Amino acid sequence: MLINRRTVLKGSIAATLAGAAAAQMPAQATTTPLARPLGQTGEMLPLVGLGSWITFNVGNNQKLLDASSDVMAAFFESGGRMIDSSPMYGSSQATIGYGLKKLGMPDALFSADKVWTSSAGNGGPQIEASRGNWGVPQFDLVQVHNLVAWRAHLELLQAMKAAGNVRYIGITTSHGRRHAELEDIMASQPIDFVQLTYNVEDREAEQRLLPLARERGIAVIVNRPFQRGYLVERLSSSPLPNWVAETGAASWAQFLLKFVISHPAVTCAIPATSQVEHVRENMAAASGILPDTALRKRMADYVGQL
Amino acid sequence: MAEWSSYSLHDLLLFSLQAYIGLFELLNTTLWPAHLVTLALGLAAATLVLKGHRARHRLVWTLLSILWLWTGWHFFHVQYAAINWAAEYVAVVFWLQGLLFGLFAMVPKCPQISYVGTVTDRMAAAVYLFALIGYPIASLALGRSSESVEFLGISADSGVVATLAILVLSRARFIWLAWVVPLAWCALTGLTLWLLGSPEFFIAPLAAVLAVAAAASYITGPDSLPDK
Numbered sequence: 001m002l003i004n005r006r007t008v009l010k011g012s013i014a015a016t017l018a019g020a021a022a023a024q025m026p027a028q029a030t031t032t033p034l035a036r037p038l039g040q041t042g043e044m045l046p047l048v049g050l051g052s053w054i055t056f057n058v059g060n061n062q063k064l065l066d067a068s069s070d071v072m073a074a075f076f077e078s079g080g081r082m083i084d085s086s087p088m089y090g091s092s093q094a095t096i097g098y099g100l101k102k103l104g105m106p107d108a109l110f111s112a113d114k115v116w117t118s119s120a121g122n123g124g125p126q127i128e129a130s131r132g133n134w135g136v137p138q139f140d141l142v143q144v145h146n147l148v149a150w151r152a153h154l155e156l157l158q159a160m161k162a163a164g165n166v167r168y169i170g171i172t173t174s175h176g177r178r179h180a181e182l183e184d185i186m187a188s189q190p191i192d193f194v195q196l197t198y199n200v201e202d203r204e205a206e207q208r209l210l211p212l213a214r215e216r217g218i219a220v221i222v223n224r225p226f227q228r229g230y231l232v233e234r235l236s237s238s239p240l241p242n243w244v245a246e247t248g249a250a251s252w253a254q255f256l257l258k259f260v261i262s263h264p265a266v267t268c269a270i271p272a273t274s275q276v277e278h279v280r281e282n283m284a285a286a287s288g289i290l291p292d293t294a295l296r297k298r299m300a301d302y303v304g305q306l
Numbered sequence: 307m308a309e310w311s312s313y314s315l316h317d318l319l320l321f322s323l324q325a326y327i328g329l330f331e332l333l334n335t336t337l338w339p340a341h342l343v344t345l346a347l348g349l350a351a352a353t354l355v356l357k358g359h360r361a362r363h364r365l366v367w368t369l370l371s372i373l374w375l376w377t378g379w380h381f382f383h384v385q386y387a388a389i390n391w392a393a394e395y396v397a398v399v400f401w402l403q404g405l406l407f408g409l410f411a412m413v414p415k416c417p418q419i420s421y422v423g424t425v426t427d428r429m430a431a432a433v434y435l436f437a438l439i440g441y442p443i444a445s446l447a448l449g450r451s452s453e454s455v456e457f458l459g460i461s462a463d464s465g466v467v468a469t470l471a472i473l474v475l476s477r478a479r480f481i482w483l484a485w486v487v488p489l490a491w492c493a494l495t496g497l498t499l500w501l502l503g504s505p506e507f508f509i510a511p512l513a514a515v516l517a518v519a520a521a522a523s524y525i526t527g528p529d530s531l532p533d534k
């Protein structure tokens with residue numbers, strides 16, 4: 001029974017994928033991950049992206065810069081598109097810029113950055129400096145980081161979008177902070193994306209934010225799918241239940257990602273990693289079967305008992 | 307309030323241990339062979355103090371001033387700030403400390419630095435020697451690679467510990483002002499390494515505790531000398 005429902009779910013995503021996404025997958029991609037459409041636009045985004053907090057903040061160390069660009073190469077080879085960063089993340093933007101240049105600026109890239117300054121006037125120059133660090137002509141998505149000075153920044157982002165200087169705009173939070181305020185913003189502001197923390201243990205977003213995002217056609221980016229690595233580390237001492245094998249999840253990281261991306265309101269989870277094997281493993285979570293509601297409950301219950 | 311309580315100390319870290327160690331690898335490759343110069347200057351300062359050279363007071367404060375100004379500029383502003391924007395603020399604090407030592411070197415009643423061989427003096431000498439040579443050895447023993455160990459004048463920690471040893475030998479009571487930043491740095495670097503999961507986290511705080519213990523015996527014990 002479960003299998004049947006999951007198979008149907010898989011079939012519906014794959015069908016959307018076949019129709020709209022095939023043309024958008026990068027030429028060098030060797031696999032095609034499951035994808036979902038972005039709001040009402042019809043543009044497809046693979047269910048797993050790449051974060052850059054800590055992992056890509058490597059300064060000027062050449063060895064680590066090259067290791068980061070290897071991670072990016074593996075990400076694009078696995079069909080990845082969205083990379084997320086922020087001016088708050090030290091040298092991460094510059095590391096991404098280095099990797100993109102080395103990889104010949106892959107067409108598949110979906111660039112997501114943030115504006116993070118309490119001064120309304122600094123927003124524009126900061127976004128321009130970030131763009132320079134990435135070396136892209138413009139960002140696909142700019143988000144207001146952690147709701148900082150969000151009224152002024154959202155006004156700026158709307159003007160940028162109207163002028164064709166950014167394709168999508170959004171707002172972020174994490175660790176479950178300021179959900180009530182975020183809900184008001186989602187209900188009242190014309191945003192394309194919202195980014196929030198959601199994982200098998202931090203599930204507050206399921207109550208109001210994820211249903212609201214579906215209702216309003218707002219795409220959802222999920223940060224901290226592994227609670228900054230802590231969840232994978234903690235669960236690794238427990239056995240992976242064999243009943244998830246049928247979804248294709250072969251590790252705890254894939255179990256956790258499958259839980260996140262199988263929520264129908266989620267557009268993309270953005271785990272960060274400094275390791276090529278991990279990025280491949282994470283991207284592979286966006287393949288096979290996605291758990292249905294019953295299996296998702298079983299997964300959450302199982303982790304809850306550990 | 308509720309929002310702040312959702313942050314943990316780990317959330318304040320912007321970089322991984324790998325990136326932090328990568329910073330020292332980069333410093334060692336780009337600055338070599340400056341390590342030999344800083345070591346020679348460190349030994350020269352020690353010789354001036356041990357021999358009781360008349361010019362030692364102003365010369366040693368001048369060297370310390372240069373060390374702190376240079377560390378603030380190169381280590382914090384040029385290198386560390388690439389992975390930690392807060393390093394820009396620490397750079398300013400190091401510059402202020404460098405200016406304070408510059409002031410010590412210039413004022414007519416220059417704070418004295420003397421080694422008279424008491425137990426406290428020997429403790430200070432041991433801390434100083436540790437900053438010069440022991441620091442890299444201890445790091446190696448605790449698992450750092452030879453490319454990434456920290457040296458006096460190349461990164462911050464060993465220079466700060468050497469400074470504490472000199473402050474012990476300076477004896478002047480009003481000099482407590484000069485202790486604040488080195489002690490705060492020892493605590494901060496220890497905390498950073500601890501949060502990053504490095505086994506070396508205790509080295510600088512331990513050296514700071516030894517220096518404070520040594521200084522306390524000067525201030526309260528029979529070694530206490532009047533300010534000159």
Ligand SMILES: NC(=O)c1ccc[n+]([C@@H]2O[C@H](COP(=O)([O-])OP(=O)(O)OC[C@H]3O[C@@H](n4cnc5c(N)ncnc54)[C@H](OP(=O)(O)O)[C@@H]3O)[C@@H](O)[C@H]2O)c1
Pocket residue numbers: 050051052053054055084085145146172173174195222223224225226227228229230232253270271272273274275277278279281282
């Ligand atoms: N307010 C905001 O806007 C906000 C807040 C938080 C995060 N974010 C974004 O969301 C992204 C993700 O969140 P996060 O980085 O905090 O946490 P995360 O993605 O939950 O966890 C990252 C950690 O998981 C480990 N990891 C990744 N893949 C793994 C695998 N397959 N197996 C085992 N371990 C694995 C990584 O270590 P290795 O390097 O060893 O793989 C890394 O330390 C961030 O990078 C950032 O872009 C945004």
